[in-house]
Amino acid sequence: MDAIILQILNGLDKGSAYALIALGLTLIFGTLGVVNFAHGALFMIGAFCAVTLQRILSISFETVDPTKTDFLGNPSTVDTPYIVHWFGPEVGGGIIDWSVPLAILFAIPIMIAIGFIMERGLIKHFYKRPHADQILVTFGLAIVLQEVIKYYYGANPIQTGAPEVFRGSFDFGVLLGFDPNVIIYPYWRLVYFAFAALIIGAVFAFLQFTTFGMVVRAGMADRETVGLLGINIDKRFTIMFGLAAAVAGLAGVMYAPINAPNYHMGMDFLVLSFVVVVVGGMGSLPGAVLAGFLLGILESFASMTQVIDLIPGINQIIIYVVAIIVLLARPRGLMGRKGVMEE
């Protein structure tokens, strides 16, 4: 039982990342009709926003320590971050320690700006082109973005830790009546799940309860009619692209302490996220979220030793097997709408 609960927690955690990325993908597809293969790169750039802020906060000055030598035998230098020098080790060190949560504020304007630039500078020229062209150009853009990141940050993963207070694990089992240390789960992964739920809730609330959201939903349903009513729907869709980029970026920022960011992490998530979107139903926001969590949980269960012993290799193919089954049974995906990508 403990193994099942742990895998459910893992699934919810993985599903959080899948759902957040798939939500942004669906927003872009639903509003602009663009299949954005660069969306994984936005997730990766978000994670590197966390890395960048940590580096900015850690900018240091050097002092020579004559008691120590470096690897060449020269007097060694000690780096002291300016922020620690100015505010003391407790406050300054604390700010550096909290660089990942602080990076949320840092990342939002950057991601929205990147989203605007991407949409206005490149993607708008491909609105009326076939989906194959859109896929090619956005995939190319994704490769360019990841190579730019690799050029500046290298190919090696970069550890970007969670705040000290969130390191370690929470004993979940005790709450459920198990012995201590049977079901433990890392604090930061629980934070990530809560954060994802908050962002997903905020996006749905924004679309559901604001006038802007209402117009966007109307535009998603019938772009031409909304345009005939004198509403500049293109402008609103551009803003939605920026918002979708921000959602992907925030997912990346908060993911940074879970796995050390590297330039390739966007590609690692991209294919899975597209499967999530297709299984959920192209253009369906609730479908994307539902499929994200569903596939996250199934993937986790497929990694259990007992399951692998029963069906060797199932952990590597489960998501694709489920996608095939869902698409055979429901060709539009779990919550897909009629007419989307069917013209």
Place this chain on the structure above:
Amino acid sequence: MSRMNLTRRGVIKTGAIAGAGLAMPTYLSAQTESGFTNAPAGDSVTLGFNVPQSGPYADEGADELRAFELAVEHLNGEGDGGMLSTFSSKVLDGTGILGKKVTFVTGDTQTKSDAARASAQSMIQKDGAIMISGGSSSGVAVAVQSLCQEAGIIYMNGLTHSNDTTGKDKKANGFRHFFNAYMSAAALAPVLKQLYGEDRAAYHLTADYTWGWTQQESIQASTEALGWTTVNNVLTPLAATDFSSYITPVLNSGADVLVLNHYGGNMVNSLTNAVQFGLRDKQVNGKNFEIVVPLYSELMAKGAGANIKGIVGSQNWDWKVENVMGDKYVGSNAFVQSFGNKYGFPPSQAAHTCYAQTLLYADAVTRAGSFNPCAVVEALEDFEFDGLGNGPTLYRGADHQCFKDVLVVKGAENPENEFNLVEIVEVTPTEQVTYDAEHPMFAGGALGSCNPGA
């Protein structure tokens, strides 16, 4: 007076013949003259360095290239000479190789076998490379080694750790200076026994490809010989990024040691996840839970950050080895000084093995008095040398594997600076890591005979 009859057909025919002659790969024309592929004709010789310049091991590849560049400088008599002054063989005098200035070309393996073969082929056919070296993946190494065997080119393996490289996939034209999975296991076993005792239950997570399989097989065999039991071995996809669903089954499996047969980004992520799930703070069977990472690298330690503290593993070489373990490892400091002065940081073990391989090739050619691959093979087989940073070393003729001491290391608890991430725990002597060439873990292939390409 003669008259020339120019016809359209004749011009096309003549042009085609002339074009084909010009386009003929240089190695084909060379081999007819000298009996081997890409025989150097002018006053220079070209070496081909095939490393990952893109992809997940690009940083390691960049360090390998730095070392190759340094080795070429030293062979041509530039710079401070590095390990030329400490190398036991004294035939290299800084005048290139056999009096020919050394030049080099580079290729990008992308850590993909097909891309690596294509770039090696290009360097051989278009650039006339006489030797290929490099690599940061066993899959790539095996693929390129096989290509070089067919092309009649010497392949000096860079970083490749799978038993198969000098086991079932060994080739007469291929040589490996780097250690292998069996040696890691043999070196680690006594240290694991000393640190963690004889009564342990190990759980393996293993990267699902040639290197992971041989690494796991080797570690399981050596730890079971100590009396440890193996609770489980789970193969993880190479593309996996989040290992949480593989780590959680370990929590209540009864295992008290987790062996991560992962390398590069896989290892950084799996170790990070294991630490997040509290494995390092856990007590099982009345003992502290331990994590072992059989193959270490400085770049991995850097990527893993604080998670690597106290984690035991093995290395082929470390830049501190001469300072910590003494003069037996002479050459290390000379290389570190040379590399450090040029690039501003100490070399990685990948850089070291690539540098050593370049010198060893140049030395073998010089001793043989010929670039002919068969002469080079003969010069390298059963060659004993010293002064390249690993202590006395043998290039065994039976499988073209180097035998030397292996370092057992652990993540530094309080690193003084960003370069001191790894501490040397012990050096396991050569005798303890030496195995029979017919050992079952290395069986299944034949070295064959050298191919000069003629």
